[in-house]
Amino acid sequence: MLTTLKEVLAFAEEKKAAIPAFNIDNMEIVQSIIKASEEENYPVILAVGQAAIKDGKLALLAATAQVLAKKSPIPVVLHLDHGQSLEQVRMALDCGFTSVMIDGSKLPFHENVEISKRALEMARAAGATVEAELGCILGVEDDISHDDSKPFLVRTEDVEAFNRAVTVDALAVGIGNAHGIYKGLPNLDFDRLSEVNDISSVPLVLHGGSGIPGDMIQKAISLGIRKINVATEIRLAYVRGLTKEVESGDFYTMSNSGKAEVVALAKEKIHLFKNGNV
Numbered sequence: 001m002l003t004t005l006k007e008v009l010a011f012a013e014e015k016k017a018a019i020p021a022f023n024i025d026n027m028e029i030v031q032s033i034i035k036a037s038e039e040e041n042y043p044v045i046l047a048v049g050q051a052a053i054k055d056g057k058l059a060l061l062a063a064t065a066q067v068l069a070k071k072s073p074i075p076v077v078l079h080l081d082h083g084q085s086l087e088q089v090r091m092a093l094d095c096g097f098t099s100v101m102i103d104g105s106k107l108p109f110h111e112n113v114e115i116s117k118r119a120l121e122m123a124r125a126a127g128a129t130v131e132a133e134l135g136c137i138l139g140v141e142d143d144i145s146h147d148d149s150k151p152f153l154v155r156t157e158d159v160e161a162f163n164r165a166v167t168v169d170a171l172a173v174g175i176g177n178a179h180g181i182y183k184g185l186p187n188l189d190f191d192r193l194s195e196v197n198d199i200s201s202v203p204l205v206l207h208g209g210s211g212i213p214g215d216m217i218q219k220a221i222s223l224g225i226r227k228i229n230v231a232t233e234i235r236l237a238y239v240r241g242l243t244k245e246v247e248s249g250d251f252y253t254m255s256n257s258g259k260a261e262v263v264a265l266a267k268e269k270i271h272l273f274k275n276g277n278v
């Protein structure tokens with residue numbers, strides 16, 4: 001069934017677990033992620049990111065996700081990842097997204113508050129939920145990058161002021177996490193995460209979940225992370241599956257191999273994010 005971020009994050013809070021947000025880049029990945037979530041009997045967030053949008057697939061992926069989500073017994077959120085503008089938020093809501101992220105993290109604080117407020121008004125009118133972002137997430141994903149020389153950790157006082165000004169449904173925080181695959185071990189600031197979690201009533205989101213070791217994921221969940229984004233690892237799994245069977249030269253042999261790899265990876269992540277509590 002299609003649902004919103006608010007509902008699946010309330011479930012995560014109750015269970016002290018996290019819900020995966022897997023980026024979907026084609027129809028086969030949507031099929032595979034829904035299959036994995038059904039087999040694990042666990043809610044899932046299907047995220048459409050900027051690369052997929054640039055490739056002209058916003059409405060196509062939304063339609064695919066809706067067809068499969070409506071048939072599925074598990075709660076499925078259709079979510080815009082890193083929404084770049086209110087126009088993009090509008091387009092996503094018009095395509096039936098149940099949730100949108102507005103990424104104002106590169107804007108000055110007050111402009112981030114303003115654009116998040118506007119996105120919230122638009123989303124609420126459509127019965128949808130909103131994720132905003134504070135602090136920088138390092139690395140590059142789909143051409144969204146941050147200058148590494150800038151202070152990137154989310155500031156506790158900003159979280160407090162932001163939540164006072166606008167009550168979104170989820171807040172992505174920069175705690176040293178990065179998009180893409182990490183070079184070496186990620187350097188996550190758990191002290192900062194803990195401080196932010198203590199003062200935030202809004203569920204927290206960890207972007208850049210690809211390649212974060214299991215024990216660090218579990219620690220982040222124990223410190224209040226309720227949504228974890230995984231994009232790069234899903235794409236890599238799909239390509240690995242195709243490559244494994246490339247010698248066959250057969251469309252469905254390769255395609256099914258790609259799907260099997262995505263199902264296996266998604267199940268592994270869901271299992272980890274349940275954190276032994278579900």
Ligand SMILES: [Zn+2]
Pocket residue numbers: 082137141179207208229
């Ligand atoms: Zn992200």
